[in-house]
Amino acid sequence: MSSTLIRSIISLPFAVSALTMLAITPAHAESTLAASIQVNQVGFHPAAPKVAVVPTGAARDFAVVPADGGEAVFTGTTGDADDWAFSSGEVALADFSGLQAPGLYRIEVEGVGESHIFEIGDSVYDALNDAAIKAYYFNRASTALPAQYAGDWARAAGHPDTQVMIHASAASDSRPEGTIISSPKGWYDAGDYGKYIVNSGISTYTLLAALERDRERYTARELNIPESGNAVPDLLDEVMWNLDWMLTMQDPADGGVYHKLTTLNFVGEVMPADTHEQRYVVQKGTAAALNFAAVMAVASRVVGEYEQAFPGRAAEMLAAAERAWQWAQANPDLPYRQPDDVKTGGYGDGEFSDEFAWAAAEMFITTADPRYWEAVDFAGTQNAVPSWSQVSGLAWMSLAHHVDGLGDAANTALIGNRVVELADAVLATAENSAWGVPLQRSDFVWGSNSAVLNRAMMLLQAYDLSGKPEYVDGAQALLDWVLGRNPTGYSFVTGHGDKTPMHIHHRQSQADDVVDPVPGFVAGGPQPGQQDKCEYPSKMPAESFVDHWCSYSTNEVTINWNAPLVYVTGVLESINAAR
Numbered sequence: 001m002s003s004t005l006i007r008s009i010i011s012l013p014f015a016v017s018a019l020t021m022l023a024i025t026p027a028h029a030e031s032t033l034a035a036s037i038q039v040n041q042v043g044f045h046p047a048a049p050k051v052a053v054v055p056t057g058a059a060r061d062f063a064v065v066p067a068d069g070g071e072a073v074f075t076g077t078t079g080d081a082d083d084w085a086f087s088s089g090e091v092a093l094a095d096f097s098g099l100q101a102p103g104l105y106r107i108e109v110e111g112v113g114e115s116h117i118f119e120i121g122d123s124v125y126d127a128l129n130d131a132a133i134k135a136y137y138f139n140r141a142s143t144a145l146p147a148q149y150a151g152d153w154a155r156a157a158g159h160p161d162t163q164v165m166i167h168a169s170a171a172s173d174s175r176p177e178g179t180i181i182s183s184p185k186g187w188y189d190a191g192d193y194g195k196y197i198v199n200s201g202i203s204t205y206t207l208l209a210a211l212e213r214d215r216e217r218y219t220a221r222e223l224n225i226p227e228s229g230n231a232v233p234d235l236l237d238e239v240m241w242n243l244d245w246m247l248t249m250q251d252p253a254d255g256g257v258y259h260k261l262t263t264l265n266f267v268g269e270v271m272p273a274d275t276h277e278q279r280y281v282v283q284k285g286t287a288a289a290l291n292f293a294a295v296m297a298v299a300s301r302v303v304g305e306y307e308q309a310f311p312g313r314a315a316e317m318l319a320a321a322e323r324a325w326q327w328a329q330a331n332p333d334l335p336y337r338q339p340d341d342v343k344t345g346g347y348g349d350g351e352f353s354d355e356f357a358w359a360a361a362e363m364f365i366t367t368a369d370p371r372y373w374e375a376v377d378f379a380g381t382q383n384a385v386p387s388w389s390q391v392s393g394l395a396w397m398s399l400a401h402h403v404d405g406l407g408d409a410a411n412t413a414l415i416g417n418r419v420v421e422l423a424d425a426v427l428a429t430a431e432n433s434a435w436g437v438p439l440q441r442s443d444f445v446w447g448s449n450s451a452v453l454n455r456a457m458m459l460l461q462a463y464d465l466s467g468k469p470e471y472v473d474g475a476q477a478l479l480d481w482v483l484g485r486n487p488t489g490y491s492f493v494t495g496h497g498d499k500t501p502m503h504i505h506h507r508q509s510q511a512d513d514v515v516d517p518v519p520g521f522v523a524g525g526p527q528p529g530q531q532d533k534c535e536y537p538s539k540m541p542a543e544s545f546v547d548h549w550c551s552y553s554t555n556e557v558t559i560n561w562n563a564p565l566v567y568v569t570g571v572l573e574s575i576n577a578a579r
């Protein structure tokens with residue numbers, strides 16, 4: 001585990017240039033966190049479990065009061081106080097699930113204070129879910145964002161990426177070093193302007209999985225993007241922007257897939273239109289090919305539902321997936337090795353059994369060809385909470401979602417067992433959490449909020465299979481964490497909550513002249529590595545966060561962290577709407 005952890009930390013995108021490093025000023029953070037009542041600041045569906053966390057050394061009475069004042073609408077007593085290894089002090093849980101009347105409220109505890117405002121209501125996550133998808137629009141490369149769609153965050157076009165150079169590490173007979181290719185569109189990966197296939201893989205997949213899970217929901221949502229009003233769900237329109245780019249990353253000569261498209265070094269705090277450094281495609285690798293194969297296999301079956309809008313595209317994607325799969329069969333162990341002259345994010349991974357399982361699962365689901373099921377030892381493939389480098393969970397998730405339609409070759413009992421085993425292991429960690437949230441020490445890694453949300457995504461798979469409410473309640477607690485039920489007091493999604501990050505490590509948000517950051521992005525979240533050497537209020541794992549541009553290790557945003565936020569908020573809306 002520790003080697004995985006270290007690899008994750010050292011190879012995540014250090015989206016900060018030498019130029020930027022020189023410009024860093026220390027954060028003016030408080031020396032200690034103020035203990036206060038913490039609650040999901042976006043809110044709760046009337047039927048959902050509702051829990052706040054109260055700093056206290058003993059059980060206390062609490063009251064829920066209307067946000068605009070007046071008499072308490074609910075009163076109760078907290079549970080017993082307890083401590084937690086990952087944060088300071090003792091806390092107790094205030095359960096107000098019995099309050100179901102829609103409205104805006106606060107929690108009050110005499111002698112402690114009051115919480116941030118939150119809402120109880122139907123569809124309480126709709127706006128958040130829309131915004132989390134719209135964040136991808138804001139990160140589109142190769143296009144201007146007109147005010148009609150982008151509002152205050154309108155910006156000029158940047159990175160046309162029609163003159164991208166083949167890096168020496170990616171040279172081939174038909175495309176020698178220095179060859180110019182066109183590779184436009186796609187999303188900027190994170191706070192930087194690079195485009196990385198491996199991280200695009202899990203991100204694009206998760207959004208497509210959200211659409212597969214909740215097609216009706218997403219067909220009805222309008223995101224005010226240029227493709228709104230056409231016959232395609234805006235979520236799929238947004239994903240197509242990245243699929244179009246990913247397809248250009250496949251070498252037409254051999255089916256191999258380039259690992260990334262970036263400059264040689266990170267650029268400074270500038271808008272997309274103000275940076276013109278040469279961009280390169282860099283080295284093909286096994287992880288890139290298998291991520292590509294998996295995503296194109298999923299995309300093929302989703303896009304195939306909209307053949308009239310996208311004629312021929314589903315077949316094109318499936319053919320691309322098969323060519324990438326074949327390339328990976330011939331190159332099964334080619335890790336990405338960062339060339340000496342390339343300093344952008346590495347996303348290096350040396351273990352590909354999970355990528356093979358994921359690609360095989362998706363190819364099997366889409367084609368029903370039993371050779372794909374037999375190509376991998378699924379019985380020997382464990383389940384795991386997904387991350388960009390560990391994707392076996394995506395295989396089990398897709399297999400579970402499609403379990404009723406799989407051919408005879410598939411072991412459906414195995415699929416169910418893998419999903420429930422992981423969900424039960426996740427839920428069990430809540431027993432040691434004074435915060436009532438199923439988290440463990442290994443979740444406090446770079447991008448901890450994505451670990452939190454991917455845990456919720458895995459619990460929701462078990463809910464879909466079993467219908468047991470404890471899984472959806474666990475997912476709710478994890479979303480609560482991201483939206484404010486945590487020791488930092490932040491709702492980590494820009495623009496959604498009472499106290500939200502204002503200084504995310506995101507170049508557009510830093511370089512534009514708008515006070516508010518681009519909305520809908522989840523910040524990375526607390527983790528004690530403090531690799532950026534910024535000034536933090538605490539070294540405790542769950543408290544080590546600072547809302548400052550300096551903090552690329554806790555306050556950056558990335559497309560793969562936002563994707564499970566989309567998935568989880570959409571599924572919770574669908575589940576809540578049905579109960």
Ligand SMILES: [Ca+2]
Binds near residue numbers: 227231232234
């Ligand atoms: Ca549309």
Ligand SMILES: [Ca+2]
Binds near residue numbers: 389
């Ligand atoms: Ca892997």
